[in-house]
Amino acid sequence: MTEQSVTRIQVGGTEGTAPYEVLVGRQLLGELPGLIGRAGGPPAGGRGRVAVLHPEALAGTGEAIREDLAAQGYEAIAVQLPNAEEAKTAEVAAYCWKVLGQTGFTRTDVIIGVGGGATTDLAGFVAATWLRGVRWIAVPTTVLGMVDAAVGGKTGINTAEGKNLVGAFHPPAGVLCDLAALDSLPVNDYVSGLAEIIKAGFIADPAILDLVESDPEGARTPAGRHTAELIERSIRVKAEVVSGDLKESGRREILNYGHTLAHAIEKNERYKWRHGAAVSVGMVFAAELGRLAGRLDDATADRHRAVLESVGLPLTYRGDQWPRLLETMKVDKKSRGNLLRFIVLDGLAKPTVLEGPDPAVLLAAYGEVSA
Ligand SMILES: NC(=O)c1ccc[n+]([C@@H]2O[C@H](COP(=O)([O-])OP(=O)(O)OC[C@H]3O[C@@H](n4cnc5c(N)ncnc54)[C@H](O)[C@@H]3O)[C@@H](O)[C@H]2O)c1
Ligand SMILES: O=C(O)C(=O)C[C@@H](O)[C@H](O)[C@H](O)COP(=O)(O)O
Numbered sequence: 425m426t427e428q429s430v431t432r433i434q435v436g437g438t439e440g441t442a443p444y445e446v447l448v449g450r451q452l453l454g455e456l457p458g459l460i461g462r463a464g465g466p467p468a469g470g471r472g473r474v475a476v477l478h479p480e481a482l483a484g485t486g487e488a489i490r491e492d493l494a495a496q497g498y499e500a501i502a503v504q505l506p507n508a509e510e511a512k513t514a515e516v517a518a519y520c521w522k523v524l525g526q527t528g529f530t531r532t533d534v535i536i537g538v539g540g541g542a543t544t545d546l547a548g549f550v551a552a553t554w555l556r557g558v559r560w561i562a563v564p565t566t567v568l569g570m571v572d573a574a575v576g577g578k579t580g581i582n583t584a585e586g587k588n589l590v591g592a593f594h595p596p597a598g599v600l601c602d603l604a605a606l607d608s609l610p611v612n613d614y615v616s617g618l619a620e621i622i623k624a625g626f627i628a629d630p631a632i633l634d635l636v637e638s639d640p641e642g643a644r645t646p647a648g649r650h651t652a653e654l655i656e657r658s659i660r661v662k663a664e665v666v667s668g669d670l671k672e673s674g675r676r677e678i679l680n681y682g683h684t685l686a687h688a689i690e691k692n693e694r695y696k697w698r699h700g701a702a703v704s705v706g707m708v709f710a711a712e713l714g715r716l717a718g719r720l721d722d723a724t725a726d727r728h729r730a731v732l733e734s735v736g737l738p739l740t741y742r743g744d745q746w747p748r749l750l751e752t753m754k755v756d757k758k759s760r761g762n763l764l765r766f767i768v769l770d771g772l773a774k775p776t777v778l779e780g781p782d783p784a785v786l787l788a789a790y791g792e793v794s795a
């Protein structure tokens with residue numbers, strides 16, 4: 425991809441939803457008005473209303489986008505959200521509904537979520553629920569947001585009982601990934617997104633793992649020589665999966681690799697852990713579970729620790745938390761009644777579901793990630 429070129433990745437429409445594009449490039453914000461129009465925007469002539477939802481850390485960016493849209497004739501408001509997971513609450517959603525109600529937001533108006541995955545999850549959830557569904561556009565500004573959260577239509581909030589337990593499947597009308605946004609991303613947040621990239625490598629595209637292993641230091645920075653390819657390959661993995669299973673009735677579950685334990689860790693840490701850090705530990709756990717269940721070869725299981733550690737992601741969690749983590753995993757969205765279900769690998773890029781593993785095997789796998 426050259427400096428000014430834009431990569432367009434298609435996400436197919438399914439289950440009554442429209443197809444959309446994920447744009448990857450630089451200086452992409454000029455694409456917003458066109459996307460708003462294609463999003464079934466306001467009546468001809470009228471520019472209508474646009475709500476730019478952004479985190480506190482991106483107040484300048486949010487206001488700049490609002491000003492630009494106002495200059496183009498939109499009635500544009502900016503709504504500041506808390507940073508990170510503090511945005512993914514019912515209270516913040518209710519605040520957004522109040523603002524939209526007071527602004528007279530109608531079904532031809534558009535919500536724009538500008539921020540990381542926590543912001544786009546909340547913005548998408550507000551779009552899914554306001555007036556039973558208005559259109560929205562995602563402008564992810566983190567690695568994790570670009571390669572995963574903004575694509576695929578999963579939106580939602582956390583509750584005291586668990587991660588993402590309230591939400592809706594509500595695909596965006598388009599996704600703008602401006603790689604320039606990554607220049608200001610703190611390194612720990614940047615590295616957190618690498619967990620989802622490495623996940624895509626293990627479940628579907630092993631070339632991603634080769635790229636990370638060839639330059640782990642470079643993988644940790646926006647200036648890395650493989651940055652654009654790592655991001656685009658990961659988006660393509662997600663786009664291909666969600667194009668065939670929007671509502672996770674089957675194959676989409678593979679994108680949840682490492683997440684059963686990850687979400688339990690995030691809840692146990694009161695959502696203070698970065699999602700990617702929890703997913704990293706969750707993937708090592710899932711690899712050990714696959715190995716102990718006789719499904720995964722040693723080389724691929726061992727490769728998990730090597731690749732994740734090479735970019736600075738954690739491999740272990742507190743060893744004294746198993747009972748609480750197990751309880752939380754029971755309300756994981758992949759569970760069916762009392763049946764625990766895990767995504768494991770039958771080999772590299774061969775994800776599958778392991779149903780009802782022996783509790784002793786689960787405990788032994790946890791022992792392998794216990795600090
Ligand atoms: N819906 C999905 O399919 C999906 C997929 C993966 C993850 N997620 C969710 O995404 C969330 C994690 O997203 P994340 O890793 O992007 O974290 P995040 O949204 O919490 O952002 C991390 C921090 O960086 C700040 N920030 C964002 N962009 C920045 C930038 N360009 N420069 C400087 N600071 C910036 C944010 O304000 C925040 O403080 C989790 O809640 C996870 O559950 C959702
Ligand atoms: O898009 C999906 O499907 C995923 O599982 C992607 C995950 O990386 C993401 O964290 C997702 O939010 C987890 O889904 P959940 O249904 O377990 O909340």
Ligand SMILES: [Zn+2]
Nearest residue numbers: 620683699703
């Ligand atoms: Zn995830």
